[in-house]
Amino acid sequence: MSELAVEVKNLTKVFATGLSKDYVVAVDNLSFEVKAGEVYGLIGPNGSGKSTTMKVVLGLMAASKGSAKVFGLDSGDIRARNEIGFLPENPYFYKHLSGAETLKFYGKLCGIKGSELKDRIAELLKLVDLEDAANRRLGGYSKGMLQRIGLAQTLIQNPRLVILDEPTAGVDPVGSRQIRDLIMKLRDDGYTVFLCSHLLEQVQEVCDRVGIIFKGRMRREGSLDELIAIEDQTAMTLEGASPELMEKINALVAEDGKAKILEQGHPRTTLERLFINIAGKRKENAENE
Amino acid sequence: MKTILQKCPRLVLVIAGLALFGFIREPIEDRLRVRLVEEKLLLPPPGQTAMEQMSQSALMGTLGGLRSLVAVFLTLEAYEHFSNKDWEQLSQTYAVITNLEPNDEEHWVTWIWHIGINATANMEIDDRLPEFERKRRFFAYALEAVDIAERGIKQNPESATIRMQLAEVYREKLKDNCATSRVYGDTIGLPDALPFVERFHGYFMARCEGKEQEAYDYLSGLYRESERNHLPTLIVEIKKLEKFLNIPIPQRIPDADPDKRPQKSNRKKPAPNELPGGLIIP
Amino acid sequence: MSDSNATTPTLRPPTAKVPLFSLGRVWTIAASTVTQLVRMKTFYFLLAFALVVVAVGNFNIPTTPAKELSMIKKVSFGTMDLFAWLFAIVSTALLIPRDLEDRTLYTILSKPVRRIEYLVGKLGGVLFVVGVSLLAMYAICAVMIYAREINFVGAEFEAMKADSSYTQEEIAEQLTLIQKQGLRAELGIAVLASFLKASVVAAVTIFLSTFASSSLFTIIVSVLLFLIGHAHTMATNFWLHQSDSNLFVQMLVKVIKILIPNYQLFSFSEGVVQGEAINYAVVSQMGMLTGGYLIVFLLLSLLVFVDKEF
Numbered sequence: 001m002s003e004l005a006v007e008v009k010n011l012t013k014v015f016a017t018g019l020s021k022d023y024v025v026a027v028d029n030l031s032f033e034v035k036a037g038e039v040y041g042l043i044g045p046n047g048s049g050k051s052t053t054m055k056v057v058l059g060l061m062a063a064s065k066g067s068a069k070v071f072g073l074d075s076g077d078i079r080a081r082n083e084i085g086f087l088p089e090n091p092y093f094y095k096h097l098s099g100a101e102t103l104k105f106y107g108k109l110c111g112i113k114g115s116e117l118k119d120r121i122a123e124l125l126k127l128v129d130l131e132d133a134a135n136r137r138l139g140g141y142s143k144g145m146l147q148r149i150g151l152a153q154t155l156i157q158n159p160r161l162v163i164l165d166e167p168t169a170g171v172d173p174v175g176s177r178q179i180r181d182l183i184m185k186l187r188d189d190g191y192t193v194f195l196c197s198h199l200l201e202q203v204q205e206v207c208d209r210v211g212i213i214f215k216g217r218m219r220r221e222g223s224l225d226e227l228i229a230i231e232d233q234t235a236m237t238l239e240g241a242s243p244e245l246m247e248k249i250n251a252l253v254a255e256d257g258k259a260k261i262l263e264q265g266h267p268r269t270t271l272e273r274l275f276i277n278i279a280g281k282r283k284e285n286a287e288n289e
Numbered sequence: 290m291k292t293i294l295q296k297c298p299r300l301v302l303v304i305a306g307l308a309l310f311g312f313i314r315e316p317i318e319d320r321l322r323v324r325l326v327e328e329k330l331l332l333p334p335p336g337q338t339a340m341e342q343m344s345q346s347a348l349m350g351t352l353g354g355l356r357s358l359v360a361v362f363l364t365l366e367a368y369e370h371f372s373n374k375d376w377e378q379l380s381q382t383y384a385v386i387t388n389l390e391p392n393d394e395e396h397w398v399t400w401i402w403h404i405g406i407n408a409t410a411n412m413e414i415d416d417r418l419p420e421f422e423r424k425r426r427f428f429a430y431a432l433e434a435v436d437i438a439e440r441g442i443k444q445n446p447e448s449a450t451i452r453m454q455l456a457e458v459y460r461e462k463l464k465d466n467c468a469t470s471r472v473y474g475d476t477i478g479l480p481d482a483l484p485f486v487e488r489f490h491g492y493f494m495a496r497c498e499g500k501e502q503e504a505y506d507y508l509s510g511l512y513r514e515s516e517r518n519h520l521p522t523l524i525v526e527i528k529k530l531e532k533f534l535n536i537p538i539p540q541r542i543p544d545a546d547p548d549k550r551p552q553k554s555n556r557k558k559p560a561p562n563e564l565p566g567g568l569i570i571p
Numbered sequence: 572m573s574d575s576n577a578t579t580p581t582l583r584p585p586t587a588k589v590p591l592f593s594l595g596r597v598w599t600i601a602a603s604t605v606t607q608l609v610r611m612k613t614f615y616f617l618l619a620f621a622l623v624v625v626a627v628g629n630f631n632i633p634t635t636p637a638k639e640l641s642m643i644k645k646v647s648f649g650t651m652d653l654f655a656w657l658f659a660i661v662s663t664a665l666l667i668p669r670d671l672e673d674r675t676l677y678t679i680l681s682k683p684v685r686r687i688e689y690l691v692g693k694l695g696g697v698l699f700v701v702g703v704s705l706l707a708m709y710a711i712c713a714v715m716i717y718a719r720e721i722n723f724v725g726a727e728f729e730a731m732k733a734d735s736s737y738t739q740e741e742i743a744e745q746l747t748l749i750q751k752q753g754l755r756a757e758l759g760i761a762v763l764a765s766f767l768k769a770s771v772v773a774a775v776t777i778f779l780s781t782f783a784s785s786s787l788f789t790i791i792v793s794v795l796l797f798l799i800g801h802a803h804t805m806a807t808n809f810w811l812h813q814s815d816s817n818l819f820v821q822m823l824v825k826v827i828k829i830l831i832p833n834y835q836l837f838s839f840s841e842g843v844v845q846g847e848a849i850n851y852a853v854v855s856q857m858g859m860l861t862g863g864y865l866i867v868f869l870l871l872s873l874l875v876f877v878d879k880e881f
Contacts, residue, residue, distance in 0.1 A: 003582075037582050058681045061880040071585070078683045082589045086681035092673040094603065096610035108599040109682045111589060153678065160583045163681075190583040299878060303871055304830075310867045311829030314860070318833050321856060322804065328850045330842030331835075334805035354656075354768070354801050354838040357845070358649030361642050393845055395638050 003071070005161045005192035006034035006057055010066035013052050013216075026052040028216040029066070034209075036071075036160065039183065039193040041207035043200060049216040050196035051089070054165055057194070058086055070161060082110065085154030089166035091146055095139035099130050099149050102138060103156055110157035124152035128182070144175030151182060155191075162186055164195040168202055180206055332356055335388045351389065360389045360396070367403075374415075376408040376430065387441070394448045397441030401451070405434025405458035431462040449482040460493065467497035470504075487511065488523055495526050505530040512542055589683040596684055597692045604696025608662055616654060617704065621711050623650050628715040636723035640752035641845070643719060647712040648758070648844045652765040655705055656797065659769040663697050663776040664789035676881055687873050694777050694869065701769045709762045713754055720753030751846055760849050761840035767861040768837035772797060774868035775832060781875040800834035803827050832864060 013027040027049040034040040042050050055061040057068045059076040073080035093102050103121045107113075112120060125131045128148035138146065147167065154162055167183070168176040183206045186193055197203050203210055204224060211221040220227060238245075246264075253259050325331035335351060350359040363386045370379035383400035390396055412418075412427040438455035445451060456472040459465045470493035476486040491511060494504035508527050511518045524542065531541045627646040634642075670676040679689060724746050731737045731745060776793045783789040806824050839857065843849060 037580060055881070060677065060680060062878070078591060078685060079589055081681060082586050082683040084681060086678065088674055088677045088681075090674070091678065092675055093678065094607060094675060096607055097603075105599065105603055106678070106682060109596055109679065109684050111587065111593065111595065111683070113595075150678075157586055157682075158583065159586060188580050190580045192582075299874060303874055306867070306871050306874065307830050310863075314833075314863065315829065317860065318836055321853065321860065322833075322836055324850070324853050325836065325839050325842070328842070328853060329845075329847040330839040330849070330853070332838075332841060334835075351801075354834060355649050355653055356838070357645040357841045358653070361645045361649070364642065390841075390845070392842075392847075393641075395641065399634075399638075 003036040004033050004069075005036045005038075005071060006032075006040070006194055007069040007072075008032050008053065008057065008066070009068075011053065011056060011063050011068060012065035013049070013056060013061065014064045026216055027056070030213070030216065030218055031066075032211050032218060032221060034161075034192060034194050036192050037187075037190060038208040039187050039195070039206055041203035041210045042194070042196045042213055043198065043203050043210060044213035045198055048198075048213045050198075050213055051165055052216075053213070054163060054194075054196055058084060058163065082157060083160045085157070085159040085162045087147075087150045087154045087162070087164045087167060089169050090143075091150035091153075093138050093146070093149070093153070096137060098135045098137050099125065099141070099145075099152075100134040102149060103152055106153045107156045112157060120156060120158075124155055127155075128152045129178070144171050144178075147171050147175065147179060148182075151179065155186075159191075161192045161194060164193065166197055166199075167195060168197070168199065176202070329392045332390060332392065335385075347385070356389045360386050360393070363389070364396075364399075371403055371407065374411055376404065376411070379403055379408075380433070383437075387444075391444040394441070394445050394450050397437065397445065397448070397451045398454045401434045401438050401441070401454045401458065404430050404437060405454070405462060409434075409462045427462075431458055434458045435463075447479055447481075449476050449479040449486070452476040452479070453483075453486070456489070466493045467500065470494040470497055470500070488518070488520070492522065492526050495530055501530055501533055505534055505536070509542070592685060593688065596688045597695060600679075600684070600689055600692025601695035601699060604666060604693050605699055607666070608696065608700045613658070613662060613700065614704065614707075616658065617707055617711070620650060620654055620708050623647070624711050624715045628719055636727060636749045637752045640716065640719060640723065640749065643716060644712075644752065644758070644844050645841075647715065648761050648765075648840055651705065651708045651712065651762070652768065652838075652840055654708065655701055655765045655769040656772045658704060659697060659701050659773040660776050660790055660793045660797070662700065663694070663773045664780055664783075664786045664793060666693050666697070667777065667780040668783065668786045668789065671881065674881075680881070686876050686879075687869070690777060690781075690869055690872050690876060694773060694865070697773050697777075698766075698770055701773065702766055705762050705766050705769075709759070713758075717754045720750065723749050724753075755846075757843060757846075757849055760854060761843040763854070764837060764840035764843065764857070767857060768834060768840075770861050771832055771834070771837060771864045771868075774865045774872075778868045778872040778875070781872045781879065796831055797834055799827060800832050801838070802835075803831060803833060804835045836860075 009031050011027050011030045012025065015024045015026055016022070017024055030049070030053060032040075032042075042053065044050050052061065053068075056063050057070065057075050059081055062076070068075040070077075070080040071083050073083075094105070097105060100121055103124060104117060107117045107120060121134075122131075125134050128151055130145060130148055130152070133141065133145060138149065141149065151164075151167070154164075164183070168179050171179065180202060183193055183195070187206075187208075193206075195203070195207070207224055209221070209223050210227055212219045212227075250261065253261055322331060326333055335356070347359045347363065350356070350362075363382050367379050367382040367386065370376075370382060380400070380403075383396065383403070387393075387396045387400060408430040409427050412423045412430060415423060418426070435455065435458060438451055438458070441451040442448060442455075452472050452475055456469050456476070459469040459472060470490055473486045473490035473493060476482045477490060488508075488511065491504055491508040494500045494507060497504070505527070508523060508530065512523060512527060524544070527542055528544070530536075624647050627643050627650075667676075670679070676689075680686065727745060727749060728742065731742045737745075772793070775796060776789060779792055779796075780786075780789045783792070803824070807828055837857070839854075
């Protein structure tokens with residue numbers, strides 16, 4: 001049986017609203033597991049309880065009921081936090097520190113020092129492509145750069161689990177793609193990734209397993225294939241098909257009696273992909289010139 | 290509900306912790322405060338009158354632990370009153386200053402000097418007032434200065450400078466030789482007392498009616514005590530008393546040796562604010 | 572979905588063990604706090620202080636040199652004390668709520684950092700900056716006092732020497748009077764007194780900021796407590812020892828005395844500046860009392876902060 005990176009059992013989190021006796025149930029009896037080495041996505045609309053769940057896993061919040069464990073340790077345990085690298089949504093770091101100083105600060109908090117820390121900082125700055133901006137103060141960083149330095153910060157102590165809260169929120173498509181590529185690389189490097197997002201397409205691209213949360217409850221959970229496959233439909237994409245061939249195919253389908261063609265036409269790319277292509281080509285042209 | 294329950298005991302715990310610490314530290318702090326006040330490192334709280342007389346900013350400063358700072362600014366304010374010859378305001382300001390820093394002898398000395406010397410001097414020349422009023426106020430200020438000095442001495446029982454300033458008021462303004470002598474006498478032996486107070490005690494006793502014999506015995510004692518005391522004034526005073534008391538010639542002291550005129554004979558007339566011994570008063 | 576699903580990557584090994592409490596982490600947070608305060612250009616207030624000292628150094632009141640030196644000292648050290656506690660309140664009140672508002676706290680506390688380490692680090696950083704600021708202010712004061720002292724002593728010596736009637740003894744006596752109010756090593760204890768006071772103020776402020784909703788609230792409440800903390804000896808004398816005070820007032824004064832620190836006790840720098848003899852045993856007891864305040868208020872802060880949800 002593979003090791004569990006995150007184990008959430010019957011988690012319930014209730015918030016009191018002000019001084020009145022009203023309560024809001026943010027997470028309601030939620031249970032799920034993240035296996036070591038997989039990329040798990042917790043998806044749901046804003047206010048569905050994703051971030052609360054994440055904060056409980058991080059030990060930033062206490063569960064009202066139930067438990068959350070990280071590699072078998074209680075989420076509030078300091079040793080559990082050493083196994084976690086966390087990137088909050090819109091990460092804010094000390095603006096008075098430079099990128100390298102930020103990594104140094106977090107590295108030292110994790111007990112890394114000396115040449116080991118120096119090497120690790122250089123390695124991470126390279127990984128997130130911020131070597132040129134290493135000595136610039138974060139006050140002058142763009143949103144995407146902040147997100148990338150944030151990602152570098154999550155990895156500073158070589159954690160086994162990386163928790164990402166809306167990792168691409170507010171980042172432009174190119175930056176978003178870079179972050180997605182980084183997540184894939186993390187998976188390939190043996191990290192366990194647990195991410196929260198409301199951007200389904202993004203989750204679809206990187207996650208092995210997905211949990212869909214709504215109003216604090218787990219609605220569906222499983223591998224991505226299981227969740228998105230439509231069992232009674234088959235898709236076929238042809239290239240260079242003549243109108244005659246299409247006619248023949250239509251005739252064959254009509255002969256069958258049971259099957260029917262639901263949709264026919266030219267496949268479309270997503271706007272996001274189009275933007276990335278254009279941006280990528282522009283960048284290539286500029287480099288060639 | 291659980292959140293509320295979780296928070297309630299925490300709040301109670303915090304208050305209980307604060308209270309427990311408060312009960313533990315209270316006797317310790319009380320003891321420390323007494324010691325600090327005894328050592329004059331900490332000032333006792335200002336009196337109710339001083340608090341009432343303080344301006345808002347001075348009060349805030351005092352409450353903020355900045356009593357010295359407030360006292361200095363009030364000193365500047367008092368100087369302004371002195372420049373305007375506003376003696377009532379000046380006295381009120383010094384009442385607050387000395388309440389703020391009762392252990393600072395300098396404040397008392399300056400207050401006595403302003404009221405006992407400057408205000409009285411002003412009354413001698415202030416032609417805006419009729420003579421009768423000037424005389425009345427002259428004595429009122431001089432007596433106020435005596436009262437201030439007595440309060441200052443109560444706060445600083447070992448202060449020689451306050452006593453010397455009081456003696457000056459008796460000597461120069463009230464012309465009360467007996468009181469002058471008494472005050473110089475009280476100053477003898479105090480930590481900061483200058484050597485001349487011993488002689489001055491005798492000189493003014495010599496001028497105090499009915500105390501001539503006592504003064505003679507005292508000054509002769511000083512004369513016999515050390516050759517260093519064979520100063521011209523002392524000799525002159527003893528000579529006067531010998532004559533007044535009809536002391537038999539053989540018992541009289543020799544006249545002052547003109548060759549032994551002290552080094553200070555060429556000394557300039559002392560400045561009005563200079564006391565014997567070279568102490569310059571404010 | 573990722574194609575890398577096809578190959579199974581080697582899982583990462585567990586991270587190195589972390590100590591349950593680490594002075595290194597406290598130090599890191601303290602050092603970062605110092606950097607933060609320095610880069611917030613907080614030391615600029617030293618310029619304002621230098622201006623005050625220069626202005627005070629040029630007081631023009633016809634008084635004795637000793638009295639003038641005493642006034643320069645009182646204003647300089649009073650201002651130093653004021654700047655120290657005010658700085659302690661403002662900087663402490665800005666740090667934690669700001670970390671919370673900026674969510675920097677999320678990333679810090681999601682690392683293997685204990686909340687007590689964070690609080691101690693923040694307090695340590697503030698106290699370090701307060702200490703350095705006090706030393707810098709003391710240096711500015713010392714230069715001014717020394718310059719004025721040299722000036723006064725020189726002028727007095729020349730004046731007395733020109734008037735040939737004064738003996739060496741008399742001149743020495745007069746100069747000693749001035750020097751007694753000049754720069755003396757004991758003044759260092761006045762700086763220490765201000766530091767002890769600022770430390771207690773910072774500890775109380777950090778406690779307040781753990782449950783306060785904003786920096787402004789923390790600053791206002793801290794200043795109020797500071798004023799009450801100075802007044803309660805006065806209030807105790809006035810109300811507790813008067814038989815005609817009603818029971819409610821007496822109870823209130825007692826509760827205030829128990830719950831609010833006695834800041835007035837820490838104002839012993841005034842006596843030191845005035846030139847009173849220092850009893851080092853009492854000073855060391857004040858140091859221990861300060862230590863007690865720091866420990867208790869840190870523990871109380873932790874009691875609130877440990878359950879705080881972000």
